[in-house]
Amino acid sequence: MSQDRAAGGRMGDSSLLRRLNHAAALSAFLEADSLTLRELRAVVGVSRPTAEDLLSELLAEGRVEETAPPRQPSEARSAGRPARYFRFRAESGYVSGLDIGAHKAMAVVTDLRGRTLATHRVELDPDLPAPERLQAAVSAARSTWTQAHLRAADITGIACGVTGALRAAEGVHDVREGPFGSSLAPYSLPGFTEIDVAAELSTRLGQPVAVANDVKLAALAEHWKGAAQDHRDIVYMFAGHRAGAGVLIDGQVHQGRHGAAGEIGVFPMLGWETAVARLHARGAVLAAEQGIEPGREGELVITSAARQDPESLAALIAFTEALARGAAVLALAVDPEVIVLGGGMSRGGAIIAEPFRRELAKLTLVPLEVITSAMGADSVALGAARMALDTVITDLLTVPGS
Known part of the structure; x- marks a missing residue:
């Protein structure tokens, strides 16, 4: 049974029915690159006159416009009048x-x-x-x-x-x-x-x-345009000027009842605050020695650790292991598909990722894939x-x- 007949029989409200069909038509355009009138009718499940009315409304509102047909092989083109294609106006x-x-x-x-x-x-x-x-x-x-x-x-x-x-x-x-x-x-x-x-x-x-x-x-953002686009259940660990975490379940940010889901950094036994303070203290020393303005402490520690400076290496490993303990807590709670290591310090490469993976493997029940963020500072x-x-x-x- 078509949507307009079924809904009309159920609600007996033509005004509501029109609004429902309008929303369904707009949703169809949002989900497709382009649609013909016939395709719109099939997706929404309405009669041809109703589909024509819906298309006219969307065109008048500026939400939809006519567009060039998608490219097709020459042998696939049929004789006769070509179908007209319409697209959602992203610039509306x-x-x-x-x-x-x-x-x-x-x-x-x-x-x-x-x-x-x-x-x-x-x-x-x-x-x-x-x-x-x-x-x-x-x-x-x-x-x-x-x-x-x-x-x-x-x-x-x-x-x-x-x-x-x-x-x-x-x-x-x-x-x-x-x-x-x-x-x-x-x-x-x-x-x-x-x-x-x-x-x-x-x-x-x-x-x-x-x-x-x-x-x-x-x-x-990582799920939308980054390294986790192909995953739905994600634990995201932020390593930057501070440590942080977030959880996505079925592609949606899990907020919790009070918006505090993932705020595990407040748990003293994880040692995040101490590890971050130690990292920044070492970075401040390096910045002072090199005459560099504050704000790049993490980057300086990574560079110094890569040169095998023992104090920088110890501070960095302590930080990554503390972050991994938090990741393990969240992973055991939600059993994600993947753990994403993000934030500015994640771009330090193996010197960050490897100690993180080692510590995580000690604390979790099953092997977990760890991927490094593909996002830059605009995440x-x-x-x-x-x-x-x-x-x-x-x-x-x-x-x-x-």
Whole structure:
């Protein structure tokens, strides 16, 4: 039975039926590179006149446009009038993804197919006050819009990744205090616990901004465009200026009841805080010796360890083993397909990956594949763009009253 007849008989509401068919038609275009009228009718399950009406509506809304037919071998072309093809207009909306970190603010803008149109990065002082840090992110976002020749009105969704900002089941908010009055994140940006990050960004950018944990967004980006595209159940370990973790189940970020899923760094027995402090202390010594500005401690330790400096090597191994212990805890809990090692330090290669793998193998029940991130420094911003894109698409396909 066709969707329009079945739904009509069940609900007796032609207005609701039209909206349901409209959403189904838009969903069909989103899932295909292009469709003919006949293909649209088959996918949605409606009569030809209904399919024609739906196509006309989508064309009038600017969500769909006629496009060139896909290339076919000459022998496959049939005589007679060629079919007309239509495609979803990815440029009918745009989303922004922001990343606010200790040392940088970064923004990316994509169309509704997720194609990156522009990126912009600004280096920041780790001690920069919260208002200036937020403004840097806002300026970065506006810069990408300018680069992509977009107006603020063209942006249909914005999301931002921030250290310590977690998304709970009740909505998006900043987690201020965790159990026993301690922060849920092992590191927080200066002044960010005293402000409402989402509200501040929304005011400055002129539309709602969703805020989520940066490591979880990096994991989402890895699944979307990185090394984990072929996997659905993922444990993502972040190794950078700090340690962090995120879990994807069936391709979706697992938030947990209070948005704290994966925040295992607060567990003292893992030793993350001590290992990170030791790594940064060694990096600070190396930076001072070489006259280098702070911010590259991890990179300096990796380089020094590769030259077999015993203090750097010991600090690095302690850090990777502590990270592996956390990965083992999550792996035993969720039994993932793969573990992704991401963050800036993951680009250190075997000197990071091998001690991580060795320690992980000691602590898990089954062998687990460990892959190194294919994403660069824009992973959090891209993950935020993916989050904004998912929200926009969901809104487009939601049928009130259904």
